[in-house]
Amino acid sequence: MNVISRGFHGRRRDEGDRLPPGQYLVEDFPVLSAGPTPRVPLDRWEFAIDTEAGVTHRWSWPEFQALPQETPTVDIHCVTEWSKLDTSWEGVSLDVLFEDVDTDASYALVYSYGGYTTNLPLEDLLDGKAWIAHRFDGEELEPRHGGPARLIVPHLYFWKSAKWVRGIRLLDDDHPGFWETAGYHNYGDPWREQRYEGD
Amino acid sequence: MTQEHLDGNTLAGPLSEIFAVDVTTATGRCASCGMSGPIGALHVYGPDPGLVGRCPGCEEVVLRLVRGPGSAWLDLRGTISLKVHLPD
Amino acid sequence: MPRLTWQAAELVTSTPETGTARTLRLRVPGWRGHLAGQHVDVRLTAEDGYSTRRSYSLAGPADGEFLDLTVESVPDGEVSPYLTEIMRPGDQVEIRGPVGGWFVWRPGGDRPVLLVAGGSGIVPLMAMVRARRQAGSDTPFRLVYSVRGPDNVYYADELRRPDPGLDVSYLYTRSVPEGVSRPAGRVTQADLAEAGRPAALAPDCYVCGPTGFVETAADLLLALGHAPERIRTERFGPSGG
Numbered sequence: 001m002n003v004i005s006r007g008f009h010g011r012r013r014d015e016g017d018r019l020p021p022g023q024y025l026v027e028d029f030p031v032l033s034a035g036p037t038p039r040v041p042l043d044r045w046e047f048a049i050d051t052e053a054g055v056t057h058r059w060s061w062p063e064f065q066a067l068p069q070e071t072p073t074v075d076i077h078c079v080t081e082w083s084k085l086d087t088s089w090e091g092v093s094l095d096v097l098f099e100d101v102d103t104d105a106s107y108a109l110v111y112s113y114g115g116y117t118t119n120l121p122l123e124d125l126l127d128g129k130a131w132i133a134h135r136f137d138g139e140e141l142e143p144r145h146g147g148p149a150r151l152i153v154p155h156l157y158f159w160k161s162a163k164w165v166r167g168i169r170l171l172d173d174d175h176p177g178f179w180e181t182a183g184y185h186n187y188g189d190p191w192r193e194q195r196y197e198g199d
Numbered sequence: 200m201t202q203e204h205l206d207g208n209t210l211a212g213p214l215s216e217i218f219a220v221d222v223t224t225a226t227g228r229c230a231s232c233g234m235s236g237p238i239g240a241l242h243v244y245g246p247d248p249g250l251v252g253r254c255p256g257c258e259e260v261v262l263r264l265v266r267g268p269g270s271a272w273l274d275l276r277g278t279i280s281l282k283v284h285l286p287d
Numbered sequence: 288m289p290r291l292t293w294q295a296a297e298l299v300t301s302t303p304e305t306g307t308a309r310t311l312r313l314r315v316p317g318w319r320g321h322l323a324g325q326h327v328d329v330r331l332t333a334e335d336g337y338s339t340r341r342s343y344s345l346a347g348p349a350d351g352e353f354l355d356l357t358v359e360s361v362p363d364g365e366v367s368p369y370l371t372e373i374m375r376p377g378d379q380v381e382i383r384g385p386v387g388g389w390f391v392w393r394p395g396g397d398r399p400v401l402l403v404a405g406g407s408g409i410v411p412l413m414a415m416v417r418a419r420r421q422a423g424s425d426t427p428f429r430l431v432y433s434v435r436g437p438d439n440v441y442y443a444d445e446l447r448r449p450d451p452g453l454d455v456s457y458l459y460t461r462s463v464p465e466g467v468s469r470p471a472g473r474v475t476q477a478d479l480a481e482a483g484r485p486a487a488l489a490p491d492c493y494v495c496g497p498t499g500f501v502e503t504a505a506d507l508l509l510a511l512g513h514a515p516e517r518i519r520t521e522r523f524g525p526s527g528g
Contacts, residue, residue, distance in 0.1 A: 002332035003295045003381050007373045010337045011365050033203055034244050034251040036258060080247040115260075159248060182249055183265035183272030196267040203498065205522050211386035212328040212342060215291040221388040239389025239519075 018075055020190035023083040030082055031144050034178065038114040038143070038164050045148050047132060048167035049097060052105045059097070061148070064132070067092045072131055074154035076161070077190040089152055091133030094125045105170035109177060110151055113164040118177035119186070120153065120160055122170060129155060132165060157188040157195070207241035210250060213264055214238075217271055226282040231259035233279075238262070293330055293381040294318070298374055299353065304441045308359045308407065309371045310346060315382055320349035323418035324391035324411045324493070324521075327356070327384030331366060341366045344411035344495075344521075345385065348418040354382075357441060359407045390493065390521045394422035398491050401484045402430040403504045405474070405496020409434075409441050411521060412495055420450060428453045429490075431482045433474050433500065436462030456482040474500070476507045486512035495521040 011024055019025065042061045049057045059067070071090045077083045108122045124130070134141050134149040141147035146163025153160045159179050169175075180186050185194040193199060211223045223239035234256035241252035241261055249265035254277070263274040275281070296313040303309050321327075325345055332338040346355040360371040374380075392400065392415040400419075402412040409432055419428055434440050436459055446455050458478055463471050469478075484490045492513055494504045501522045508518050 002293075002330065002336075002338055003379050004334055005331045005369070005374070005380050006378045007375075008331045008333050008369050010331070010333045010339055032245075032247055034249075035253060035260075037203060078248075179248060179265070182263045182274050183267055183270070184248065196265075196270070197272075198270075205498070206390070206520055208326075208387045208390045208521055209342065211388065212291070212326070212383060215383070215386050217290070219290050221386075224388040237389055239387070 018085060019083055020077055021193045022195075023077055023081055023190065026082040026084055029084060029087075029145065030078070030080075032078070032080065033144075034116060035114055038112075040113050040148055040164060042148060046167075047097075047149065047165065049101055050167060050169045051101060051103045052170050052172055053102075055102070057097075057101055064092065064134075064149070067096055070131060072133075072152070072154075074152065076152075076154050076158050079157040079159055079184065079188065079190075079195050083190075088137055089131060089133040090135035091131040091149065091152065093128065094130045094132065095128065097132065098126060101170075103170050105172055107171045107174045109169045109171055109175045110160075110162045110165060111167055111169065112162045113166050116162055116164070116178050118160050118162050119175055119180055120156065121174075121187075124153060124156065125168070129153065155189075157185075157190050159184065160188055204242040204244050204253070207237065207239040207243055207252060209243050209246070210238060210241070210252060210262070210264065213246075213250060213266060213271075216266075217273060220283055220285070222281070222283070224284065227261060228279040228281075229254040229257065229259060229261055230277045230279045232257040235282075238281075291383050291386070293383050296329075296354075296380050296382040298376050298378050298380075300376060301371070301374065304357055305439055307371075308357055308441060310355050310357045311370060311374070312353055312355050313380070313382065315352055315354060318349075318352045318354060321345055321354070321385030322388070322391040322393060323348050323414040325385035325387045325414075326411065327354070327382050327386065329356070329366070329370075330381040330383070331369065332381070339365060345414050346410050346417075347414050348421050357407070357410045357413075390495070390519050392418065392491070392493065394418060394424040394426070396426060396491070399427040399484055399488055400429070401490040401492045402428065403474075403479070403483070403492065403494045403496075403508070404430065404432045404434075405494075405500030405504065406434060406439070407441070408494075408496030408500065408521070408523060410495075412493060413442055415493065416446075416450070416453060419453070425452055429482070429484055430455045431458065431474075431479065432456070433458040433460060433496070433504075435460050437464045438462075458482075474504055474507065476510055479504070479507050480511055483508070483511070486514075489514070489517060492518045493521075494518065496523060498522040 130153045228235040244251040252262035261277040265272040299312045330340040343356045
């Protein structure tokens, strides 16, 4: 039993049907990082999808920019308990990037410039559920928020939305990523409050 | 670019929940580049979602520590060895 | 050393240092003492069970079951406004510590000491200054204190009082008091060459402050020839409040 600090209320914990359990609302956009912020020049940037059969699909920055763009507005939920509503992004749906990808894989391992990785079932990236975003709130995505481009998978805790995304490796077997091997939940559904391993 | 991290000292409290010695004064050797030095001199990122200690020489991950309710997860894969000073 | 657990701590006094910072004197029954430079984790729990924690440096050497923390109130912060504005004598928090055996100074060493403080980074360095005085140590100390202006100086009266063997110099970054010739500005190599100590004396250097300040000051000390193993740093991260 903790000692109560009289008169301490802490930040607001909100109730509301758009907030998953245990989350509170923020207006700013907190930055969490596990390492130095990579600076990726656009002329060296590329995004790749590597299939389980060893085929690699690549996009340079101009090729990526030439793809059909979408402007999703979504709520995001960080495992550290903040949520931000109605964030607006611009980017390419993973459905577009997967159009010509031939795969029977069940799992994806997302990898980033700087070495970060995160894993999720491939189906969680498809059918309008995920984007590679390069603009936030009408502006170019800043490096501290994952620019030049980051994954956006808003239906899972935000650590799955890898910053500085570089590619997706398709796998027959699940391969836990950076936080998933250090105590965080393998799937991370905020509505089922899957924060830690075993939740 | 390196202006985002904290020092290894910040690991002292969280590690004191797990170990009975002050691990920040122990000498760790980086599994990636072989450099050794006090854990207190690591470049530490966090504290949320977890503490990530990186080698000041090569910036590879030396140590990771996640504290959840009722459990802590400690990953020392990036450390070859930890030399702890003890009385005879 | 047993593993650390949370201990109840009661506020005894709260004393202003500047317009935004206060020193809290806490009583922790059974406190087993600490070294200059160490910090503690502070945990606050609301009546509904919500709880959060922060780290604060100890501002002085061990004094029985009393310990001093100096807390800067961060606008819109979650914890520091409570500690500095709402908390009253008799109110309680929980303390875990002391922690950190790396960024510490122990009386008795024969090496001269150079302390470089940026803003609220003075707190653990002041603990070293006080520990030196308390121990009657004659180790030469030099403190270089970078601060926005004269109104932002912590422990101003105490640092003005003569303390043989301790030299203090101020680097004002925004507003300069009358009679000071150095223009306002961030720490430079010339500042540390002049107010610091020659690298040839191989002083133990302790640098504490916001991350950017520590990065700059440590780089300048290296450029002046101080050995990396003689420079210890403590960065105050962005997650304060």
